[in-house]
Amino acid sequence: MMDFQVLIPELAKWNNGKGISVELWINGLGNFEHAIAYGRLFWPDFVEYDGCIFLSQYFDIENYNNWMKSTKGNKTAVEKVMNHRHIVDYFPNSPKPQPTKEQMVYFGNYLKELWDCKLKRDFPERNIVVEFFEGEDVVDDVYDFEILFYQNR
Numbered sequence: 001m002m003d004f005q006v007l008i009p010e011l012a013k014w015n016n017g018k019g020i021s022v023e024l025w026i027n028g029l030g031n032f033e034h035a036i037a038y039g040r041l042f043w044p045d046f047v048e049y050d051g052c053i054f055l056s057q058y059f060d061i062e063n064y065n066n067w068m069k070s071t072k073g074n075k076t077a078v079e080k081v082m083n084h085r086h087i088v089d090y091f092p093n094s095p096k097p098q099p100t101k102e103q104m105v106y107f108g109n110y111l112k113e114l115w116d117c118k119l120k121r122d123f124p125e126r127n128i129v130v131e132f133f134e135g136e137d138v139v140d141d142v143y144d145f146e147i148l149f150y151q152n153r
Contacts (some may be wrong), residue, residue, distance in 0.1 A: 005104060006102060007106055010025070041090060041111075044056070044057065044118065046118070046119065046122055047059050051075060053083075054079070054082055054083055056085075058082070078122070079149070083149050084147070084148035085148070086144075086146050087107060087108050087146065087147060088142045098142050101142075104142055105134050108133075108147055110133040111132070112130050116149075119149060126152070128152070129150055130148075131147070131148055132145075132147045133139070133145060133147075137138070
């Protein structure tokens with residue numbers, strides 16, 4: 001069981017220091033606009049182009065053509081580079097201090113599971129791999145935590 005008191009230290013500050021649950025915290029601070037926005041991050045739209053699959057909000061044909069040229073037509077390599085995201089880039093203006101490694105690992109793995117489910121639902125006939133880089137491959141810099149997906153051809 002995940003210790004959300006560690007992942008969300010603010011929980012312990014509520015209720016005169018007795019703490020509250022994640023659900024009560026959301027009741028106190030959450031709103032529908034944020035829920036809708038986070039939903040787009042967790043369950044994104046994908047676009048298929050030339051046999052490749054991309055996050056629709058980041059897809060650009062000119063960028064695709066440039067990567068196809070530089071990879072000599074390697075579609076898997078193009079998917080890897082165009083579909084990689086640094087986790088910390090989703091919150092560049094966060095007023096909080098930098099996230100902890102535990103927060104990055106939890107969030108990255110959670111996003112990986114959700115994207116994997118959505119990609120399998122949307123493209124059941126494709127062999128799509130979703131990867132989240134953590135652990136020994138990642139140093140202490142939060143910028144090193146990345147998620148990506150591609151088709152295993």
